[in-house]
Amino acid sequence: MGDWENLPLELLVHLYSYLSRRDRLSCSLVCEHWRHGLDHVILWKTMIVHIDTDLMEPSTILLLRDYCKYIKNLEFGWAVPHRNNKWGPVKYKELTKKAVRFFLILYDSFIQISCLRIFNWFDFVSFQKVTYHLARFLKNQLSLKNVIFDNINMHSANYMKLLTSCLGSRATITSLDIRSCYYCQSSFDSIYFRSCIEQLTYLKTFKLDYFILSCKLIDSILTSKNRCLENLDIILKETSWHDHVIDDEQSPWS
Helix, strand or coil, rough: HHHHHHHCCCHHHHHCCCCHHHHHHHHHHCHHHHHCCCCCHHHHCCEEEECHHHHCCHHHHHHHHHHHHHHHHHECCCCCCCCCCCHHHHHHHHHHHHHHHHHHHHHCCCCCCCCCEEEEEEHHHHHHHHHHHHHHHHHHHCCCCEEEEEEHHHHHHHHHHHHHHHHHCCCCEEEEEEEEEEHHHHHHHCCCCCHHHCCCCCEEEEEEEEHCCCHHHHHHHHHHCCCCCCCCEECCCHHHHHCCCCCCCCCCCC
C-alpha cells in the first residue's frame, strides 16, 4: 500500500466524513490503521437513519455496534413517508426486525443522546413493535435537550407514548418542535398532551403548527410553572386559518 497505510489519522477522519457508512465499513477492512481512523466522535456524533434504505444496508447495524457510544444527535424515519406497494409483507417484517435490533443495541448500550428527530413516520401492524422499543429507549434518556416530531403518521396513543417517554428528561429539554403531525390530532386535544407540555418547565423554544395551539393549549402554556419560555414559533399552513380558530376566551392577547 505504500504511504496510504501511514496517512495521518486527522486526514483519514476528514476523508471518512465524505463517505457513506457502507464505504466507511469497506475502509475499516483495509488495515488496522484505517480501522482506527473510524474511531472518532466527529464521524458518529450525528446519525441519520432512513428505515427503508439504511436499515436494508448491513453496514448500519455493524457500525452501530462499534460506534454508537459517540451518537448524540439521532434522526430516525422513512425516506419515503408512505407504504411502498411493491413491497410484500415479508420485506416489511424484515424491516421491523432490523429497526427493533437498532433500538435494542442503543438501549443495551445505555446510549444517551441530546437531540432526537423522528420524521416521516407511518405505522403498519408489525411496526408497532418498533414504537414500543423506541419508547423504551426514550425512557432511558436522562439529558435530552432538543426533541423534534416532524410529519408523524401514527395512532394517537402511540404518539403520546413517545412524548411521555421523553419526560425523563423534563429538566433538560429546552426545545420542542412538533410539525405536520395531523394524523395524531386527537392527541393534541387530550389532557394528557397538555399535561406533558406543563411538565416541560425548562422549555425555552416551542415550535408547533397553528392547529395544535388551537387545541386548548394556550391555557396550559400560561398556567404551567415554566418561566423559561422565550420563543413560541407558530407554523401557519394555508388551511390553518379556516380549519382551526383560537377562541377569544383562549387567546392571551384578547
